[in-house]
Amino acid sequence: MKKILPFLSLLIFSQLAGATTADAIEFKETRVATRFQIFVPPNNDQTGRYSAIIVTAAAGTAAEPCVVDLIDDGADGDVDDTIIGAQLEAGESLVRYIKDGDVNDDYGTDGPWDGDYMRVESTLPVSVHIVTDSFWQHDWAPSTNGTLRGTTFYLYSSYRSRDINVFAYEDNTRISLRDVTEGTPLSGSGISQIDSLVDREPLFVVDLDAGEDLWIRRGMGGGLLEAGRTYRLVATKPVTSLVGATSTNGIRDGGGFVPSANGSTVGDDYLFTVPHDAGRVQEQEIRVVAFDTGVTVTLEGWDEQVGDFQTISTTTLGRFQHLDHVGGPYKLFRLRAVGGVVAVFEANWLETGAIGTSDIASFISGVYGPNGEHDFLIYMGPPGIESNTSQNGTFSHVYLFSMDGAQGVVLKDADTDGQVFSRTVDIPAEGVVDVALDATEYNALDQPSLGKRPYLRVSSPSPIAAMMSNWNDNWMAYATAVVVRNPEISLTAPSSLGVGESTTITGVLSNLGLVSLVNTELRVTLPEGSSYTSATLGGANPTRVESGVTTTLIFEVGQFAIDASLQLALDVTLDTGQAGSLLHIDAVATAYEGGSDISSVTDATIRVIDTSVATLSRLTAVGGDASVELAWEIDGADSMLFVEYKPTNASTYSVANSTPIAYSPTGTQQAMTFTHTGVTNGVLYDYRLRAVGAGGTEEIVGPVSARPVDTTPPSAPSLVVMDTSGQVVLAGVTGEEPDLAGIVIQRRPVSSSTWSTLTASVVSPVSYVDNLATIGETYAYRARARDFAGNQSGWGPEVQATPQVPQDLTFDTILAFEDMIGPGENDWDYNDFVLRMDVSLDYGVEGLEQFSVTYEPMARGAGYIHSLEHSIAIKGSWSAALITYDPAAPGVEIEREERSGSGPIDWVIFEDTREALPPVVGNFSNTDARQASFENAAVHKRLEVTLDQPSLDPVAPANAPWDIYLHLPFLPLPNEVHRPEFGGAVENTSYDAELAGRPLDFVIELDATQLAWPFEGYPIWRSFDHYRERALGALVSLPISPRALEASFHKFRDVPSGVCGLALPDPDMDQDGSPDCVDACEEDPAKILPGQCGCGAAEPDTCVRAHEIEAQTCVSLESACAAAVSICEADAGACPDAVALCEQSCAQWPVCSGQVALTASGSEASITLAAPCP
Helix, strand or coil: CCCCCCCCCCCHHHHHCCCCCHCCCEEECCCCEEEHHHHCCCCCCCCCECCCCCCEEEEECCCCCCEEEEEECCCCCCCCCCCEEECCCCCCCCECCCCCCCCCCCCCCCCCCCCEEEEEEEEEEEEEEEEECCCCCCECCCCCCCCCCEEEEEECCCCCCCCEEEEEECCCCCEEEEEEEECCCCCCCCCECCCCCCCCCCCEEEECCCEEECCCCCCCCCCCCCCEEEEEEEEEEEEEEEECCCCCCCCEEEEEEEECCCCCCCCCCEEEEECCCCCCCCHHHEEEEEECCEEEEEEEEECCCEEEEEEEEEECCCCCCCEEEEEEEEEEEEEEEEHHHHHHHEEEECCCCCEEEECEEEECCCEECCCCCCCEEECCCCEECCCCCCCEEEEEEEEEEEECCEEEEEEEEECCCCCCCEEEEEEEEEEEEEEEHHHHHHHCCEHEEEEEEEEEEEEEEEEEEEECCCCCCCCCCCCEEEEECCCCEEEECCCCCCCCCCEEEEEEEECCCCCCCCEEEEEEEECCEEEEEEEECECCCEEEECCCCEEEEEEEEEEEECCCCEEEEEEEECCCCCCCCCCEEEEEEEEECCCCCEEEEEEEEEEEEEEEEEEEEEEEEEEECCEEEEEEEEEEEEEEEEEEEEEEEEEEEEEECCCEEECCCCCCCCCEEEEECCCCCCHHHHEEEEECCCCCCCCEEEEEECCCCCCCCCCCCCCCEECCCCEEEEEEECCCCCCCEEEEEEEEEEECCCCCCCCCCCECCEEEECCCCCCCEEEEEEEEEEEECCCECCCCEEEEEECCCCCCCCEEEEEEECCCCCCCCCCCCCCCCEEEEEEEEECCEEEEEEEEEEEEEECCCCCCEEEEEEEEECCEEEEEEEEEECCCCCEEEEEEEHCCCCCCHEEEEECCCHCCCCECCCECCCCCCCCCCCCCCEEEEEEEECCCCCCCCCHHHHHHCCEEEEEECCCCCCCCCCHHHCCCCCEECCCCCCCCCCCCEEEEECCCCCCCCCCCCHHHHCECCHHHHHHHHHHHHCCCCCCCCCCEEEEECCCCCCCCCCCCCCCCCCCCCCCCCHHCCCCCCCCCCCCCCCCCCCCCCCCCCCHHHHHHHHHHHHHHHHHHHHHHHHHHHHHHHHHHHHHHHHHCHHHHHHEEEEEEEEEEEEEECCCCCC
8 A cells, every 4th residue: 555755844835036126026937836848858879878757746645646747749740758647646756758659759760869848737746857867967856845955855766876965054954865665666667656654774864064965075975866766855954955976977967057045046155066077176167147236256165174165266247247167176165145146057078078978958047027027148068969860960959948938039149249149039838949059159159268158148028948958868957947936835843853742833825926816725744643633724724634644634725815824823743753753744735826727835844853762963984094983972861872884885784883882861962982993994884873772762873984094005116127128118026915006117317316207197016118218228217106095105126227129020909998088987998999000110220210000990989079199209300101091992092191300200190080980870880789790990091100310219119009099179188098108097997896996097908819899888897808907917918808709899790600600710718618608607617607606616615706716817827828928939039028927927926826837948838737726
């Protein structure tokens, strides 16, 4: 049986959008209403990011549900997504994916790919938002009271692992988040059902003070909202809530108008974050628009070290002038306005992004004149690629909606008052107008260096709603409705109440409109188990009472005059339940005005206090060295306290204190602490505090999170010179610290005392190649070690090396690029650009005389626009030619560009990588698993260089292919992706627990013999050998091979054969007769299924994970030595160094010491296993 929410609620439904005169109170913008208009875009790319509209009821019961009509207007030729008469209780959602109708309006091959214009009509207030199945975007959620600041929020999560952040404006604000989903989660279209009485513990119970938020100040809220589930956020005092991608990684394509302290998006006091990828503070963008003349705006950022907000800027703005703040270093912001009101728009990756995929959707805040005139100032995002849809182009849109119609709506660019862009449109009743800017029009507006930004001023003679969107494949936006600000209901209730106590709740029902109301009704719903002694509205008793799981009091007012108000008085006894819980009362007022149903909602929240158990508050946790310090405040009755903890990614808590902590009251609030020792550094832990009273009554607060941090530096490393043929190859000998991040290497000529740092960040100690050393010059090298906590050792001893002239060499390689440059999260599929290169170097007595490089684009899985450029450090003069040719006819030149010069060569190889690899599926070429066959590049290129002064040139074989890099012209600095040998950036990942915190390069080398790379969105460690081992520092830098070609995109997809459907023989890594594509234990010759103990362990075994790790390590080392064998067979002179590299790799893993051995004599080499791997 469906249960109704046991809650009380508070606050006003109206969201006045910053009216500046007393006459302008008839209209308001609100996120909770009974009538909405919205456009649901299609996705441009076939990436599984389906587009949906979600309608969530703010009120409704089983006896009187909220009835929703979702109306597909049919302008596109179909009405297949219309749903009439959906019945929702408060908190339930109607979810409709536009692909699920008879006509697929989203991406696909069986529909028009055009999206849907929708109207939403309901009998009780609802919120409406559009979203894609993606975790990149975010927006500010409305409260059930109709504003953006309240005490109750219903949050439906349509996609996995969405985040939540909460912002407090008053001290001692307790917030609680609970999963209220009934039954199994909703999948796809349908109605999500809720049951707030389901016996689930809150996901958190946390106390915030004014100026605090859940994520930046408390480190909480990441990944809590799971797909298909509904959550109820309740607070004792009004808060604001940000949902979507708000915490660490994958945060792009998002933004929205920030709620002010008054609950609307127009005001004078704001607290907010700008969600962005971890480390990419430069992508934070804040846009402030003033709606009065002479408004002084002060923007502040939270400084964690100082423990307070610091002033960033103070600016005075005129009416409809804007302030633009882009970048860091702060992550939590406060903004105050004096002398008038402003609107604040936060977003990421718009100006700092690029035309193409920096997409977003957001409803715009505006203000009203005395006669209902409506004005907006809209910041336009860069045009999104919509070429696969009915739009067939690249655009930024302003969608203008009107219920009653609006004539002569003017749009013009704000910074030149219409000199660059000006347009006038008419909006039909219940209709929409799409004003689209293409890339040329947008670029004319967007000139930040000249102080001009892409703002459009929109002026309408009557109220309208406006949405800005440059949709491509990610968006999330709560819709705004323009409604008559009537009727209005408020509630006042105590902030806390003891178990079983009685209280009086008061309220006011008002008619603030310009006409009398008819059929006016007020419904007040009490929590489950509550009873009332008396209830009156304007002195009148309830007309009727609905009793069930909850009690609802109905007052039928009927005719309600202009400027009238009625006083509500309730004497109630509340069933307050468990100590610490939050109860809720809601009130819904409905009426009929001017031919339309109108309504208002408000609520109040009461915290339950049980005097038989201690009252807990202000729980905090701070990480130390292998310890966590907890602190809290406590009052109330005698209790025993238990500190409970778990790693954040675990599901169950353990008790940290073996002996309960005893608490006895003193009559005043006390501060207490507890230190939890023996925890693992670098692991994030959740903590909660449980108080148990004498009668067994409990109160729980938390969780809060902390990460213990190591403060002990690693030991200093020493360096060993491994090779000097055309370069210097170094290896580091370090201590056995398990948290070693890597080493930093410095170099100086022996003739100088000045050291230069070779590594921009830490590198693996296994192998480092200095390919910029001048041949014949002697250098000194030294290194220091750094752990993941940032602790550094001192400098180790110096070693010297002199690179020598190498022999002629020809080789090929595949370089795989990630292009999301900057510290933050990537998908780590290393297919944003995949390039095969053939390099030929010809040496004479004096050095390198000539060389050539062939560029063969293999794959492009990027949304970014980038060029491929090549920089080669040369001394002396040279002559060169860049030759373009058809891959099908390599000897036939299409184009030839010749140059000569002196010093470094810098050449743009492909101005736009899309020209070399035109998109095949969505934006991608040769990366999507749905692409049936490999598509050759449109052109190949070859660079031929002759050096006039070989003796001056430092170029060595291992330098090749030198500094080949991607340049992303539409991104702010740093906007180049370089190989690690040339100072390329590194980044950490949170997608893999074992690799978390490890520096991962943006460019890696793949095995050129396999011609394979990861599928789109597949982290490389899922299907490629040795990546994990190399990233963990266990192997030398060898090319990475796929475990099985069917697990990656490869060049031979169009010639299937064998069991695995490849043009090559079926891969069988463990040679057990079962091809890898059907072998779940592809590295275990004894098993093809994991069984109970897993691959690498016999059945039945103790299933100790260490056995698997050791076995995999030995297999990897054997493979490493196999590569050394190949080197020996190809070049006897290089054999001793190859043997040394293999032995050094083995030495890194004591578990395999003595088990893997390589012997070599001349050009003969072999591997032996002294004993089986454990």
